[in-house]
Amino acid sequence: MGPVAWAAVAAFLLWNAVSLQVDAARVARGWARLSLIAAGAFPPDFARAGLLASGMLESIEIATLSTVFGVLLGLPVAALAARNVVPLSVYAGGRAAITLGRTFHELIVAILFVKAVGFGPLAGILTLTVNSVGFFAKLLAEQIETIDRGQIEAVRATGASRGAVLLYGVLPQVLPRFVGLTIYQWDIHLRQSTIIGIVGAGGIGATLYNAFSRYDYDFALAILLVIVAIVLVGEAVSALARRWVQ
Amino acid sequence: MLEVTALDKTYPGGDHALRAVSFTVEGNDPVFVIGPSGAGKSTLLRCINRLVEPDRGSVRLDGEEITALEGAALRAARRKMGMIFQEFNLVERLTVMENVLSGRLGYVTLWRAWRRRFPPEDVEAAFATLARVGLEGFEGKRADELSGGQRQRVGIARALVQRPKILLVDEPTSSLDPRTSESVLRLIVDLAAEDRIPALVNIHDVPLARAFARRILGLREGAIVYDGPVEGLTDEALARIYGGAVLGEDAR
Numbered sequence: 001m002g003p004v005a006w007a008a009v010a011a012f013l014l015w016n017a018v019s020l021q022v023d024a025a026r027v028a029r030g031w032a033r034l035s036l037i038a039a040g041a042f043p044p045d046f047a048r049a050g051l052l053a054s055g056m057l058e059s060i061e062i063a064t065l066s067t068v069f070g071v072l073l074g075l076p077v078a079a080l081a082a083r084n085v086v087p088l089s090v091y092a093g094g095r096a097a098i099t100l101g102r103t104f105h106e107l108i109v110a111i112l113f114v115k116a117v118g119f120g121p122l123a124g125i126l127t128l129t130v131n132s133v134g135f136f137a138k139l140l141a142e143q144i145e146t147i148d149r150g151q152i153e154a155v156r157a158t159g160a161s162r163g164a165v166l167l168y169g170v171l172p173q174v175l176p177r178f179v180g181l182t183i184y185q186w187d188i189h190l191r192q193s194t195i196i197g198i199v200g201a202g203g204i205g206a207t208l209y210n211a212f213s214r215y216d217y218d219f220a221l222a223i224l225l226v227i228v229a230i231v232l233v234g235e236a237v238s239a240l241a242r243r244w245v246q
Numbered sequence: 247m248l249e250v251t252a253l254d255k256t257y258p259g260g261d262h263a264l265r266a267v268s269f270t271v272e273g274n275d276p277v278f279v280i281g282p283s284g285a286g287k288s289t290l291l292r293c294i295n296r297l298v299e300p301d302r303g304s305v306r307l308d309g310e311e312i313t314a315l316e317g318a319a320l321r322a323a324r325r326k327m328g329m330i331f332q333e334f335n336l337v338e339r340l341t342v343m344e345n346v347l348s349g350r351l352g353y354v355t356l357w358r359a360w361r362r363r364f365p366p367e368d369v370e371a372a373f374a375t376l377a378r379v380g381l382e383g384f385e386g387k388r389a390d391e392l393s394g395g396q397r398q399r400v401g402i403a404r405a406l407v408q409r410p411k412i413l414l415v416d417e418p419t420s421s422l423d424p425r426t427s428e429s430v431l432r433l434i435v436d437l438a439a440e441d442r443i444p445a446l447v448n449i450h451d452v453p454l455a456r457a458f459a460r461r462i463l464g465l466r467e468g469a470i471v472y473d474g475p476v477e478g479l480t481d482e483a484l485a486r487i488y489g490g491a492v493l494g495e496d497a498r
Contacts, residue, residue: 148335148338150331150333150335151335151336151337151338153297153331153335154329154331154335154336154337154348154401154404155337155348155351156297156324157295157297157324157327157329157414158324158325158329158348158349158350158351158352158404158408159321159322159323159324159325159351159352159353159408160321160348160351160352160359161318161321161351161352161356163356163359164351164352164356164359167356167359167360168337168340168344168348168351168359169337172337172338172339172340173337173338173339175339176339
C-alpha cells in the first residue's frame with residue numbers, strides 16, 4: 001500500500017472515532033459504574049427460583065421445539081440445495097433459502113416475529129426455526145454434496161424412482177451426520193433461546209432483561225449463572241450424544 | 247437382443263467419448279469390451295441404461311427404443327438391465343439383504359421401500375440369489391464389513407434379482423486381487439448363462455477377457471476398432487486397439 005492509501009485508512013479510522021464519540025473520560029466513568037453493578041450483583045440472589053426456573057424451562061422448550069420444526073423444514077431445503085440431487089434451477093432456489101436464513105441475526109428475526117405474532121415463546125420458536133434453515137440445512141446440504149455418487153448411481157441403475165434413490169442411496173449416507181447436526185442444532189438453539197427473550201420472544205432472556213431494568217443485579221447474576229450452567233450441560237450432552245452417533 | 251446404432255457422446259468438457267458406436271448383442275453369450283482406459287467403455291455402458299445421456303444414436307433392447315424413454319418408462323427399462331460396477335457401489339451402511347433388495351426398488355412403491363416391506367417373493371428371490379453367489383448367511387451383515395470379493399458378489403446378486411434381460415458389467419475385477427478376479431468373473435459368466443441372459447462386460451485385462459470371452463469388442467478413442475471372435479484377437483488387432491506396435495500396460 002502506498003502512503004496515500006495509509007493516510008486514507010488513518011483518516012477513516014479517526015473519523016469513525018470522532019463520529020461515534022469514543023471518549024476516554026466516558027469509558028472511565030463507565031468503569032466505575034460497572035464496579036457498582038458488580039458490587040450490587042454479589043451475592044447472587046436465588047430467592048425467585050420459581051421465576052427463574054419457569055423462564056429457563058421456557059427457553060429449553062423453545063430450543064427443543066424449534067429444533068424439531070427446524071429439522072423438518074431444513075431437511076427438504078437441504079435436499080433442494082444439494083447440487084448432486086436436484087437440477088441447477090432448483091438448487092439456486094434452495095441456496096437462496098439458506099442464504100436468506102443466514103442473512104439476519106436471530107435478534108432481528110425475533111423482532112420481526114414478535115411484531116407478527118406478538119410477545120411470547122411462539123415468536124421465539126418461529127425465529128429459531130427460520131434460523132435452522134441457515135445452519136442445519138446448509139451443513140446437511142454440504143454433507144449430501146460429498147456423498148459417494150457410485151452408491152447413488154447403483155440405486156438409479158436398478159430403475160428406482162427419485163424418491164427411492166433418496167431413501168436407499170442418499171439417506172443411509174447422510175443419516176449419522178443428520179443426527180449429529182440435529183443435536184448440535186439443539187445445543188445452539190439452547191444458547192440462542194436465552195437471548196431472544198430480550199426482544200420479547202420468550203424464555204429466560206425476558207426475565208434477565210427485566211432484572212436489569214429494575215436494577216436487580218443480584219437476581220440478574222443468578223440468571224446468568226443458571227444460563228451458563230444450562231448451556232454447559234447442553235454442550236456436554238450434545239458432545240456425548242454426537243460421539244455416540246459416530 | 248441389444249442393438250446399439252451410431253451411438254455418439256461428447257461430454258460438456260469436450261471429451262468425445264463415443265464415436266458412432268454400433269453393435270448388436272444376440273443370443274446369450276457374453277460380449278467382452280476391451281480397450282485402454284479412457285477409450286469410452288464406461289460411457290458406453292452408461293449410455294445404454296441412460297445413466298449418461300447419449301447425444302445421438304439409438305439403443306434398442308428387445309426392440310424397445312431406450313433413448314426415447316422418459317420418467318417411469320425409462321425406469322421400467324432400467325429394471326431390465328442389471329448393472330455391476332467396478333467399485334461395487336454397494337450402499338455401505340445398509341445390510342447385505344437391503345443391498346440385494348434394492349435391486350427390486352423399481353418394482354415396489356416408495357412406501358413399501360421406506361418400511362422395508364418388500365413382497366415375500368422378492369425376499370425369497372433375494373435369499374435364493376444370495377445363495378447362488380455363495381453368500382448364504384450373510385444377509386444381516388453390513389456391506390462395509392465385507393471383503394472386496396464378497397462385496398462384488400452382493401453387487402452381482404443385486405443385479406440378478408432385478409431379473410434383467412442383460413447384464414451391464416463395468417470393470418468388475420479392477421478393484422480385486424487376481425484370484426478373486428477370476429472367481430468373480432467366472433460367477434458372472436456362469437450365472438448369466440444359467441439365467442439365459444447375455445452380459446456386456448467391460449474389462450481392461452486382456453488375458454482375463456481371452457479366458458472367458460467368445461466375442462470381443464475393441465474400443466479405442468470412442469470408436470469400435472475390433473468386433474469379432476476371441477480367436478481373431480491377434481497382436482495386430484491388439485495393436486489396433488491399444489495403439490502402436492508396443493502394447494500398452496493395459497494389454498499385458
